[in-house]
Amino acid sequence: xxxxxxxIGPIMIGPSSSHTAGAVRIGKYARSxxxxxxxxxxxxxxxxxxxxxxxxxxxxxxxxGILGMETDDERIRISLExxxxxGLAYTFEETEIDGAHPNTAEIFLKDADGSEIxxxxxxxxxxxxxxxxxxxxxxSISGKSDTLIIPHEDxxxxxxxxTKILAEHSVNIxxxxxxxxxxxxxxxxxxxxDGGIDESINQVILSQPHILASTIxxxx
Amino acid sequence: MKxxxxxxxxxxxxxxxxxLCKLILRDQAQQAETEEKVLFENMKRSLIVMRExxxxxxxxxxxxxxxxxxxxxxxxxxxxxANKNICGRIFGEAMVKALAVSQTNACMGxxxxxxxxxxxxxxxxxxxxxxxxxxxxxxxxxxxxxxxxAVGMVIANKASIAGAEGGCQAECGAASAMAASxxxxxxxxxxxxxxxxxxxxxxxxxxxxxDPVAGLVEIxxxxxxxxxxxxxxxxxxxxxxxVESAIPADEVIYAMKKIGEAMSPALKETAEGGLAATPTxxxxxxxxxxx
Numbered sequence: 001x002x003x004x005x006x007x008i009g010p011i012m013i014g015p016s017s018s019h020t021a022g023a024v025r026i027g028k029y030a031r032s033x034x035x036x037x038x039x040x041x042x043x044x045x046x047x048x049x050x051x052x053x054x055x056x057x058x059x060x061x062x063x064x065g066i067l068g069m070e071t072d073d074e075r076i077r078i079s080l081e082x083x084x085x086x087g088l089a090y091t092f093e094e095t096e097i098d099g100a101h102p103n104t105a106e107i108f109l110k111d112a113d114g115s116e117i118x119x120x121x122x123x124x125x126x127x128x129x130x131x132x133x134x135x136x137x138x139x140s141i142s143g144k145s146d147t148l149i150i151p152h153e154d155x156x157x158x159x160x161x162x163t164k165i166l167a168e169h170s171v172n173i174x175x176x177x178x179x180x181x182x183x184x185x186x187x188x189x190x191x192x193x194d195g196g197i198d199e200s201i202n203q204v205i206l207s208q209p210h211i212l213a214s215t216i217x218x219x220x
Numbered sequence: 221m222k223x224x225x226x227x228x229x230x231x232x233x234x235x236x237x238x239x240l241c242k243l244i245l246r247d248q249a250q251q252a253e254t255e256e257k258v259l260f261e262n263m264k265r266s267l268i269v270m271r272e273x274x275x276x277x278x279x280x281x282x283x284x285x286x287x288x289x290x291x292x293x294x295x296x297x298x299x300x301x302a303n304k305n306i307c308g309r310i311f312g313e314a315m316v317k318a319l320a321v322s323q324t325n326a327c328m329g330x331x332x333x334x335x336x337x338x339x340x341x342x343x344x345x346x347x348x349x350x351x352x353x354x355x356x357x358x359x360x361x362x363x364x365x366x367x368x369x370a371v372g373m374v375i376a377n378k379a380s381i382a383g384a385e386g387g388c389q390a391e392c393g394a395a396s397a398m399a400a401s402x403x404x405x406x407x408x409x410x411x412x413x414x415x416x417x418x419x420x421x422x423x424x425x426x427x428x429x430x431d432p433v434a435g436l437v438e439i440x441x442x443x444x445x446x447x448x449x450x451x452x453x454x455x456x457x458x459x460x461x462x463v464e465s466a467i468p469a470d471e472v473i474y475a476m477k478k479i480g481e482a483m484s485p486a487l488k489e490t491a492e493g494g495l496a497a498t499p500t501x502x503x504x505x506x507x508x509x510x511x
Contacts, residue, residue: 004369011266012332013331018383051435056437102385125376125381125382
Protein backbone atom coordinates (compact mmCIF):
# COMPACT_ATOMS: atom_id res chain seq x y z
CA UNK A 1 0.00 0.00 0.00
CA UNK A 2 1.41 3.35 -1.06
CA UNK A 3 1.92 6.21 1.37
CA UNK A 4 2.47 9.92 0.78
CA UNK A 5 6.23 9.57 1.23
CA UNK A 6 6.40 6.98 -1.54
CA UNK A 7 5.29 9.81 -3.84
CA ILE A 8 6.99 12.85 -2.27
CA GLY A 9 10.22 11.03 -1.60
CA PRO A 10 12.54 9.47 -1.07
CA ILE A 11 15.00 12.23 -0.31
CA MET A 12 17.78 10.87 -2.43
CA ILE A 13 20.93 11.32 -4.41
CA GLY A 14 20.14 11.62 -8.14
CA PRO A 15 19.83 11.00 -10.94
CA SER A 16 17.06 8.36 -11.06
CA SER A 17 14.58 7.22 -8.41
CA SER A 18 14.12 3.83 -10.04
CA HIS A 19 17.69 3.35 -11.24
CA THR A 20 19.51 4.98 -8.31
CA ALA A 21 17.38 5.16 -5.13
CA GLY A 22 15.53 1.90 -5.85
CA ALA A 23 18.83 0.19 -6.60
CA VAL A 24 20.31 1.40 -3.29
CA ARG A 25 17.34 -0.12 -1.48
CA ILE A 26 17.57 -3.48 -3.28
CA GLY A 27 21.27 -3.64 -2.39
CA LYS A 28 20.60 -2.67 1.21
CA TYR A 29 17.89 -5.30 1.56
CA ALA A 30 20.13 -8.00 0.10
CA ARG A 31 22.73 -7.13 2.74
CA SER A 32 20.16 -7.36 5.52
CA UNK A 33 19.02 -10.78 4.26
CA UNK A 34 22.63 -11.99 4.33
CA UNK A 35 22.77 -10.61 7.87
CA UNK A 36 26.56 -10.32 7.92
CA UNK A 37 29.22 -8.22 6.17
CA UNK A 38 29.51 -9.24 2.52
CA UNK A 39 33.00 -9.61 1.03
CA UNK A 40 31.93 -10.34 -2.52
CA UNK A 41 28.98 -9.36 -4.66
CA UNK A 42 27.97 -10.57 -8.11
CA UNK A 43 25.30 -8.26 -9.52
CA UNK A 44 23.29 -9.21 -12.60
CA UNK A 45 21.25 -6.47 -14.26
CA UNK A 46 18.21 -7.30 -16.39
CA UNK A 47 15.96 -5.25 -18.70
CA UNK A 48 16.33 -1.48 -18.53
CA UNK A 49 18.81 -1.92 -15.68
CA UNK A 50 21.09 -3.91 -18.02
CA UNK A 51 20.85 -1.34 -20.81
CA UNK A 52 21.35 1.86 -18.80
CA UNK A 53 22.97 1.02 -15.48
CA UNK A 54 26.18 2.88 -16.21
CA UNK A 55 24.42 6.09 -17.20
CA UNK A 56 22.15 6.15 -14.17
CA UNK A 57 24.80 5.22 -11.65
CA UNK A 58 22.82 2.02 -10.90
CA UNK A 59 26.13 0.20 -10.39
CA UNK A 60 27.28 2.76 -7.80
CA UNK A 61 23.84 2.76 -6.19
CA UNK A 62 23.49 -0.98 -5.76
CA UNK A 63 27.02 -1.29 -4.36
CA UNK A 64 26.25 1.64 -2.00
CA GLY A 65 23.20 -0.30 -0.78
CA ILE A 66 25.23 -3.49 -0.33
CA LEU A 67 27.63 -1.39 1.77
CA GLY A 68 24.63 -0.34 3.90
CA MET A 69 24.24 3.26 2.70
CA GLU A 70 20.92 5.13 2.70
CA THR A 71 19.38 6.61 -0.46
CA ASP A 72 20.47 10.17 0.45
CA ASP A 73 24.09 9.33 1.34
CA GLU A 74 26.40 11.61 -0.60
CA ARG A 75 29.02 8.82 -0.74
CA ILE A 76 26.86 7.00 -3.32
CA ARG A 77 28.79 8.95 -5.94
CA ILE A 78 32.03 7.31 -4.80
CA SER A 79 30.67 3.97 -3.57
CA LEU A 80 32.88 1.89 -5.87
CA GLU A 81 35.94 3.38 -4.18
CA UNK A 82 34.36 2.92 -0.74
CA UNK A 83 33.80 -0.77 -1.63
CA UNK A 84 37.52 -1.20 -2.29
CA UNK A 85 38.37 0.46 1.03
CA UNK A 86 35.91 -1.75 2.89
CA GLY A 87 37.04 -4.97 1.18
CA LEU A 88 33.97 -5.68 -0.93
CA ALA A 89 34.81 -7.24 -4.31
CA TYR A 90 32.09 -6.64 -6.90
CA THR A 91 31.31 -7.86 -10.42
CA PHE A 92 28.57 -6.68 -12.77
CA GLU A 93 26.92 -8.78 -15.47
CA GLU A 94 24.20 -8.01 -17.97
CA THR A 95 21.51 -10.65 -18.38
CA GLU A 96 17.86 -11.09 -19.36
CA ILE A 97 15.66 -12.66 -16.72
CA ASP A 98 12.58 -14.08 -18.42
CA GLY A 99 9.33 -12.41 -17.36
CA ALA A 100 11.02 -10.10 -14.87
CA HIS A 101 10.08 -6.44 -14.29
CA PRO A 102 12.11 -4.12 -16.59
CA ASN A 103 14.22 -2.87 -13.68
CA THR A 104 15.41 -6.08 -12.11
CA ALA A 105 18.67 -6.97 -10.41
CA GLU A 106 19.91 -10.27 -9.06
CA ILE A 107 22.48 -10.03 -6.27
CA PHE A 108 24.68 -12.89 -5.14
CA LEU A 109 26.43 -12.07 -1.86
CA LYS A 110 29.05 -13.98 0.12
CA ASP A 111 30.54 -13.21 3.52
CA ALA A 112 33.97 -14.07 4.93
CA ASP A 113 32.68 -17.32 6.49
CA GLY A 114 31.34 -18.55 3.16
CA SER A 115 27.65 -17.91 3.86
CA GLU A 116 25.91 -16.90 0.67
CA ILE A 117 22.57 -15.60 -0.49
CA UNK A 118 20.89 -14.89 -3.81
CA UNK A 119 18.36 -12.04 -3.86
CA UNK A 120 16.31 -10.87 -6.81
CA UNK A 121 14.59 -7.49 -6.63
CA UNK A 122 12.80 -5.05 -8.91
CA UNK A 123 12.72 -1.28 -8.75
CA UNK A 124 9.11 -0.44 -9.50
CA UNK A 125 9.22 3.36 -9.65
CA UNK A 126 9.72 6.31 -7.34
CA UNK A 127 12.36 4.44 -5.36
CA UNK A 128 9.94 1.69 -4.37
CA UNK A 129 11.07 -1.93 -4.64
CA UNK A 130 9.80 -5.48 -4.56
CA UNK A 131 12.11 -8.31 -3.50
CA UNK A 132 10.77 -11.24 -5.52
CA UNK A 133 13.21 -14.05 -4.92
CA UNK A 134 15.46 -15.17 -2.08
CA UNK A 135 17.59 -18.14 -3.13
CA UNK A 136 15.06 -20.35 -4.93
CA UNK A 137 12.06 -19.10 -3.00
CA UNK A 138 9.58 -16.79 -4.66
CA UNK A 139 8.62 -13.97 -2.28
CA SER A 140 7.01 -10.55 -2.51
CA ILE A 141 8.50 -8.11 -0.03
CA SER A 142 8.28 -4.32 -0.30
CA GLY A 143 10.77 -3.70 2.52
CA LYS A 144 8.45 -1.01 3.89
CA SER A 145 7.61 -2.94 7.03
CA ASP A 146 9.33 -5.52 9.19
CA THR A 147 9.20 -8.96 7.62
CA LEU A 148 9.69 -12.46 9.00
CA ILE A 149 11.26 -15.11 6.79
CA ILE A 150 10.69 -18.60 8.13
CA PRO A 151 11.96 -21.73 6.36
CA HIS A 152 10.30 -24.87 7.74
CA GLU A 153 9.58 -28.48 6.93
CA ASP A 154 6.55 -28.88 4.69
CA UNK A 155 4.21 -30.56 7.21
CA UNK A 156 0.56 -29.73 8.01
CA UNK A 157 -0.28 -26.98 10.51
CA UNK A 158 2.86 -24.84 10.28
CA UNK A 159 1.02 -21.65 9.27
CA UNK A 160 -1.32 -22.11 12.21
CA UNK A 161 1.59 -22.60 14.62
CA UNK A 162 3.34 -19.41 13.54
CA THR A 163 0.29 -17.19 13.15
CA LYS A 164 -1.01 -18.31 16.56
CA ILE A 165 2.21 -17.12 18.20
CA LEU A 166 1.96 -13.78 16.37
CA ALA A 167 -1.71 -13.43 17.35
CA GLU A 168 -0.92 -14.13 21.01
CA HIS A 169 1.59 -11.25 20.92
CA SER A 170 -0.87 -8.92 19.11
CA VAL A 171 1.31 -8.74 16.01
CA ASN A 172 -0.80 -7.82 12.98
CA ILE A 173 -0.01 -9.51 9.65
CA UNK A 174 -0.62 -7.48 6.48
CA UNK A 175 1.15 -9.62 3.93
CA UNK A 176 1.69 -13.36 3.76
CA UNK A 177 3.13 -15.77 1.24
CA UNK A 178 4.31 -19.34 1.29
CA UNK A 179 6.38 -21.23 -1.21
CA UNK A 180 7.90 -24.73 -1.15
CA UNK A 181 10.41 -26.52 -3.33
CA UNK A 182 8.49 -29.83 -3.37
CA UNK A 183 5.87 -31.67 -1.34
CA UNK A 184 7.34 -32.71 2.00
CA UNK A 185 10.47 -30.66 1.35
CA UNK A 186 11.34 -27.22 2.64
CA UNK A 187 8.75 -24.43 2.60
CA UNK A 188 9.32 -20.75 3.33
CA UNK A 189 6.82 -18.39 4.93
CA UNK A 190 7.19 -14.68 4.32
CA UNK A 191 5.18 -12.57 6.74
CA UNK A 192 4.96 -8.77 6.56
CA UNK A 193 3.78 -7.17 9.80
CA ASP A 194 2.63 -3.79 11.11
CA GLY A 195 4.95 -2.07 13.58
CA GLY A 196 7.96 -3.85 15.01
CA ILE A 197 8.44 -7.31 16.45
CA ASP A 198 10.46 -8.30 19.46
CA GLU A 199 13.32 -10.78 19.06
CA SER A 200 11.85 -12.77 21.99
CA ILE A 201 8.77 -13.57 19.87
CA ASN A 202 11.11 -14.72 17.13
CA GLN A 203 12.78 -17.06 19.63
CA VAL A 204 9.39 -18.59 20.49
CA ILE A 205 8.81 -19.27 16.78
CA LEU A 206 12.30 -20.74 16.46
CA SER A 207 11.71 -23.15 19.32
CA GLN A 208 8.75 -24.83 17.56
CA PRO A 209 9.19 -28.26 15.96
CA HIS A 210 9.81 -28.32 12.17
CA ILE A 211 10.91 -24.65 12.10
CA LEU A 212 14.34 -24.47 10.48
CA ALA A 213 15.05 -20.76 10.92
CA SER A 214 13.32 -17.45 11.53
CA THR A 215 14.76 -14.10 10.59
CA ILE A 216 13.39 -10.61 11.19
CA UNK A 217 14.19 -8.27 8.31
CA UNK A 218 13.83 -4.66 9.40
CA UNK A 219 11.99 -2.22 7.16
CA UNK A 220 14.30 -0.13 4.99
CA MET B 221 -8.88 5.30 1.88
CA LYS B 222 -7.69 3.33 -1.12
CA UNK B 223 -6.35 6.06 -3.40
CA UNK B 224 -7.68 4.36 -6.49
CA UNK B 225 -9.97 7.17 -7.63
CA UNK B 226 -9.41 10.90 -7.57
CA UNK B 227 -13.16 11.44 -7.94
CA UNK B 228 -13.77 9.51 -4.70
CA UNK B 229 -11.22 11.63 -2.81
CA UNK B 230 -12.76 14.84 -4.15
CA UNK B 231 -16.26 13.65 -3.24
CA UNK B 232 -15.20 12.90 0.31
CA UNK B 233 -13.50 16.30 0.70
CA UNK B 234 -16.64 18.00 -0.64
CA UNK B 235 -18.91 16.01 1.68
CA UNK B 236 -16.87 17.00 4.69
CA UNK B 237 -16.33 20.52 3.35
CA UNK B 238 -12.57 20.35 3.92
CA UNK B 239 -9.65 20.86 1.52
CA LEU B 240 -8.06 17.76 0.00
CA CYS B 241 -4.81 18.31 1.92
CA LYS B 242 -6.55 17.97 5.31
CA LEU B 243 -8.41 14.85 4.23
CA ILE B 244 -5.19 13.22 3.03
CA LEU B 245 -3.12 14.17 6.09
CA ARG B 246 -5.80 12.83 8.43
CA ASP B 247 -6.10 9.56 6.53
CA GLN B 248 -2.36 9.05 6.21
CA ALA B 249 -1.85 9.65 9.94
CA GLN B 250 -4.56 7.09 10.69
CA GLN B 251 -3.02 4.54 8.33
CA ALA B 252 0.47 5.06 9.71
CA GLU B 253 -0.93 4.96 13.26
CA THR B 254 0.84 8.20 14.07
CA GLU B 255 0.02 11.83 14.77
CA GLU B 256 -0.67 14.29 11.97
CA LYS B 257 2.10 16.48 13.36
CA VAL B 258 4.72 13.77 12.72
CA LEU B 259 3.77 13.45 9.05
CA PHE B 260 3.57 17.22 8.70
CA GLU B 261 7.11 17.62 10.05
CA ASN B 262 8.42 14.88 7.73
CA MET B 263 6.83 16.63 4.79
CA LYS B 264 8.32 19.93 5.93
CA ARG B 265 11.76 18.33 5.76
CA SER B 266 11.06 17.41 2.13
CA LEU B 267 10.16 21.02 1.38
CA ILE B 268 13.45 22.18 2.94
CA VAL B 269 15.43 19.74 0.76
CA MET B 270 13.44 20.97 -2.24
CA ARG B 271 14.51 24.56 -1.53
CA GLU B 272 18.14 23.50 -1.10
CA UNK B 273 18.04 21.60 -4.38
CA UNK B 274 16.93 24.80 -6.16
CA UNK B 275 19.86 26.73 -4.70
CA UNK B 276 22.51 24.15 -5.58
CA UNK B 277 21.25 23.95 -9.16
CA UNK B 278 21.71 27.66 -9.86
CA UNK B 279 25.50 27.38 -10.12
CA UNK B 280 26.67 28.66 -13.50
CA UNK B 281 29.65 26.33 -13.75
CA UNK B 282 28.52 23.03 -12.25
CA UNK B 283 28.34 20.28 -14.88
CA UNK B 284 26.74 16.85 -14.60
CA UNK B 285 29.03 13.84 -14.07
CA UNK B 286 28.75 13.04 -17.79
CA UNK B 287 29.64 16.61 -18.71
CA UNK B 288 26.64 16.79 -21.06
CA UNK B 289 24.56 19.33 -19.16
CA UNK B 290 24.74 22.24 -16.74
CA UNK B 291 24.28 25.99 -16.44
CA UNK B 292 20.80 26.23 -17.96
CA UNK B 293 19.08 27.38 -14.76
CA UNK B 294 21.69 30.12 -14.38
CA UNK B 295 21.07 31.36 -17.94
CA UNK B 296 17.33 31.38 -17.41
CA UNK B 297 17.72 33.26 -14.13
CA UNK B 298 19.83 35.91 -15.84
CA UNK B 299 17.11 36.40 -18.46
CA UNK B 300 14.39 36.68 -15.81
CA UNK B 301 16.42 39.10 -13.70
CA ALA B 302 16.98 41.29 -16.77
CA ASN B 303 13.22 41.21 -17.48
CA LYS B 304 14.03 39.69 -20.86
CA ASN B 305 11.82 36.62 -20.70
CA ILE B 306 8.64 36.81 -22.74
CA CYS B 307 6.19 35.07 -20.39
CA GLY B 308 6.63 37.24 -17.33
CA ARG B 309 8.15 36.76 -13.93
CA ILE B 310 6.10 33.82 -12.58
CA PHE B 311 6.64 31.63 -15.64
CA GLY B 312 10.31 32.59 -15.77
CA GLU B 313 10.88 31.86 -12.08
CA ALA B 314 9.09 28.53 -12.34
CA MET B 315 11.30 27.50 -15.24
CA VAL B 316 14.45 28.60 -13.40
CA LYS B 317 13.54 26.47 -10.40
CA ALA B 318 12.52 23.42 -12.44
CA LEU B 319 15.80 23.54 -14.37
CA ALA B 320 17.80 24.08 -11.19
CA VAL B 321 16.39 21.10 -9.27
CA SER B 322 16.69 18.89 -12.32
CA GLN B 323 20.33 19.90 -12.76
CA THR B 324 21.07 19.17 -9.11
CA ASN B 325 19.70 15.71 -9.78
CA ALA B 326 21.86 15.21 -12.88
CA CYS B 327 24.91 16.19 -10.80
CA MET B 328 24.16 13.36 -8.32
CA GLY B 329 23.12 15.97 -5.77
CA UNK B 330 20.42 15.57 -3.12
CA UNK B 331 16.81 15.97 -4.27
CA UNK B 332 13.31 14.84 -3.33
CA UNK B 333 11.77 12.41 -5.81
CA UNK B 334 8.36 13.91 -6.70
CA UNK B 335 7.19 11.42 -7.77
CA UNK B 336 10.48 10.39 -9.39
CA UNK B 337 13.96 11.85 -9.70
CA UNK B 338 13.59 12.36 -13.45
CA UNK B 339 10.62 14.63 -12.77
CA UNK B 340 11.87 16.10 -9.48
CA UNK B 341 11.94 19.75 -10.63
CA UNK B 342 8.27 20.22 -11.50
CA UNK B 343 6.50 20.15 -8.14
CA UNK B 344 9.04 22.25 -6.17
CA UNK B 345 9.18 24.78 -9.00
CA UNK B 346 5.41 25.20 -9.05
CA UNK B 347 4.92 25.45 -5.30
CA UNK B 348 7.95 27.56 -4.42
CA UNK B 349 7.23 29.99 -7.25
CA UNK B 350 3.61 30.57 -6.31
CA UNK B 351 4.37 30.77 -2.59
CA UNK B 352 7.11 33.37 -3.16
CA UNK B 353 4.86 35.38 -5.48
CA UNK B 354 1.80 35.37 -3.22
CA UNK B 355 3.53 35.22 0.17
CA UNK B 356 1.83 31.95 0.97
CA UNK B 357 2.86 30.57 4.37
CA UNK B 358 5.29 27.67 4.52
CA UNK B 359 2.73 25.61 6.43
CA UNK B 360 0.24 25.96 3.58
CA UNK B 361 2.88 24.90 1.06
CA UNK B 362 3.71 21.84 3.17
CA UNK B 363 -0.01 20.97 3.29
CA UNK B 364 -0.33 21.31 -0.47
CA UNK B 365 2.31 18.57 -0.81
CA UNK B 366 -0.24 16.17 0.71
CA UNK B 367 -2.70 17.04 -2.04
CA UNK B 368 0.01 16.52 -4.65
CA UNK B 369 0.89 13.16 -3.06
CA ALA B 370 -2.71 11.98 -3.21
CA VAL B 371 -2.85 12.66 -6.95
CA GLY B 372 0.46 10.83 -7.33
CA MET B 373 -0.79 7.86 -5.33
CA VAL B 374 -3.87 7.48 -7.51
CA ILE B 375 -1.71 7.64 -10.65
CA ALA B 376 0.79 5.13 -9.20
CA ASN B 377 -2.00 2.77 -8.13
CA LYS B 378 -4.07 2.95 -11.31
CA ALA B 379 -1.32 3.45 -13.89
CA SER B 380 2.39 3.90 -13.19
CA ILE B 381 4.96 6.50 -12.20
CA ALA B 382 7.90 4.64 -13.78
CA GLY B 383 9.32 5.75 -17.13
CA ALA B 384 10.33 2.15 -17.78
CA GLU B 385 6.65 1.16 -17.61
CA GLY B 386 4.78 4.18 -18.89
CA GLY B 387 7.25 6.51 -20.59
CA CYS B 388 7.79 10.16 -19.66
CA GLN B 389 4.03 10.73 -19.42
CA ALA B 390 4.16 8.58 -16.27
CA GLU B 391 6.93 10.69 -14.72
CA CYS B 392 6.72 14.31 -15.93
CA GLY B 393 3.01 13.78 -16.63
CA ALA B 394 2.34 12.62 -13.09
CA ALA B 395 4.49 15.39 -11.60
CA SER B 396 2.74 18.01 -13.69
CA ALA B 397 -0.71 16.72 -12.70
CA MET B 398 0.31 16.67 -9.03
CA ALA B 399 1.65 20.22 -9.27
CA ALA B 400 -1.46 21.47 -11.09
CA SER B 401 -3.80 20.09 -8.42
CA UNK B 402 -1.69 21.54 -5.61
CA UNK B 403 -1.45 24.94 -7.34
CA UNK B 404 -5.23 25.10 -7.61
CA UNK B 405 -5.60 24.38 -3.92
CA UNK B 406 -2.97 26.96 -2.92
CA UNK B 407 -4.72 29.58 -5.06
CA UNK B 408 -8.09 29.03 -3.44
CA UNK B 409 -9.65 26.59 -5.89
CA UNK B 410 -12.08 23.83 -4.95
CA UNK B 411 -11.26 20.10 -4.73
CA UNK B 412 -13.26 19.63 -7.93
CA UNK B 413 -11.10 22.24 -9.67
CA UNK B 414 -7.99 20.38 -8.48
CA UNK B 415 -9.41 17.25 -10.12
CA UNK B 416 -9.94 19.12 -13.39
CA UNK B 417 -6.44 20.57 -13.22
CA UNK B 418 -5.03 17.07 -12.78
CA UNK B 419 -7.00 15.84 -15.78
CA UNK B 420 -5.99 18.77 -17.99
CA UNK B 421 -2.30 18.57 -17.07
CA UNK B 422 -2.11 14.84 -17.69
CA UNK B 423 -4.08 15.03 -20.96
CA UNK B 424 -1.55 17.51 -22.31
CA UNK B 425 1.36 15.15 -21.72
CA UNK B 426 -0.29 11.85 -22.79
CA UNK B 427 1.90 9.86 -25.11
CA UNK B 428 5.18 11.48 -24.13
CA UNK B 429 7.94 8.90 -24.48
CA UNK B 430 10.97 8.35 -22.25
CA ASP B 431 13.95 8.53 -24.58
CA PRO B 432 16.95 9.74 -22.59
CA VAL B 433 20.16 10.28 -24.52
CA ALA B 434 22.78 7.76 -23.37
CA GLY B 435 20.26 6.58 -20.78
CA LEU B 436 21.12 9.57 -18.62
CA VAL B 437 18.50 11.64 -16.78
CA GLU B 438 19.67 14.78 -18.57
CA ILE B 439 18.69 15.15 -22.24
CA UNK B 440 15.77 15.80 -22.65
CA UNK B 441 14.73 15.35 -19.01
CA UNK B 442 16.02 18.65 -17.63
CA UNK B 443 14.13 20.78 -20.16
CA UNK B 444 11.06 18.56 -19.86
CA UNK B 445 10.92 19.59 -16.23
CA UNK B 446 10.66 23.21 -17.37
CA UNK B 447 7.87 22.15 -19.73
CA UNK B 448 6.17 20.17 -16.95
CA UNK B 449 5.92 23.12 -14.60
CA UNK B 450 4.70 25.39 -17.40
CA UNK B 451 2.02 22.82 -18.20
CA UNK B 452 1.04 22.65 -14.51
CA UNK B 453 0.46 26.42 -14.52
CA UNK B 454 -1.56 26.17 -17.75
CA UNK B 455 -3.78 23.46 -16.27
CA UNK B 456 -4.19 25.23 -12.93
CA UNK B 457 -4.94 28.53 -14.63
CA UNK B 458 -7.64 26.92 -16.79
CA UNK B 459 -9.20 25.05 -13.89
CA UNK B 460 -9.23 28.15 -11.67
CA UNK B 461 -10.98 30.05 -14.46
CA UNK B 462 -13.71 27.42 -14.36
CA VAL B 463 -12.63 25.46 -17.42
CA GLU B 464 -13.49 21.79 -17.00
CA SER B 465 -11.91 18.68 -18.45
CA ALA B 466 -14.36 16.82 -20.67
CA ILE B 467 -12.68 13.55 -19.71
CA PRO B 468 -12.63 12.90 -15.95
CA ALA B 469 -9.20 12.63 -14.29
CA ASP B 470 -9.60 8.95 -13.41
CA GLU B 471 -10.30 8.10 -17.06
CA VAL B 472 -7.32 10.16 -18.21
CA ILE B 473 -5.16 8.18 -15.77
CA TYR B 474 -6.49 4.93 -17.22
CA ALA B 475 -5.82 6.19 -20.74
CA MET B 476 -2.26 6.98 -19.67
CA LYS B 477 -1.82 3.42 -18.43
CA LYS B 478 -3.10 1.94 -21.71
CA ILE B 479 -0.89 4.25 -23.78
CA GLY B 480 2.10 3.22 -21.67
CA GLU B 481 1.35 -0.46 -22.32
CA ALA B 482 1.10 0.19 -26.05
CA MET B 483 4.42 2.04 -26.16
CA SER B 484 7.37 0.23 -27.65
CA PRO B 485 10.01 -0.78 -25.08
CA ALA B 486 12.45 1.29 -27.18
CA LEU B 487 10.57 4.37 -25.91
CA LYS B 488 10.46 3.40 -22.25
CA GLU B 489 13.74 4.38 -20.63
CA THR B 490 15.87 1.89 -22.56
CA ALA B 491 17.66 4.65 -24.50
CA GLU B 492 17.05 2.76 -27.76
CA GLY B 493 14.53 5.01 -29.47
CA GLY B 494 13.38 8.60 -29.90
CA LEU B 495 15.96 11.27 -29.13
CA ALA B 496 18.43 8.68 -27.86
CA ALA B 497 18.45 7.09 -31.33
CA THR B 498 19.08 10.32 -33.27
CA PRO B 499 22.52 10.77 -34.87
CA THR B 500 23.40 13.44 -32.32
CA UNK B 501 21.96 11.40 -29.47
CA UNK B 502 24.15 8.47 -30.45
CA UNK B 503 27.17 10.70 -30.85
CA UNK B 504 26.68 12.15 -27.35
CA UNK B 505 26.35 8.61 -25.98
CA UNK B 506 29.65 7.69 -27.62
CA UNK B 507 31.26 10.79 -26.18
CA UNK B 508 30.26 9.76 -22.66
CA UNK B 509 30.71 6.00 -22.76
CA UNK B 510 32.92 5.43 -25.78
CA UNK B 511 30.48 2.96 -27.36
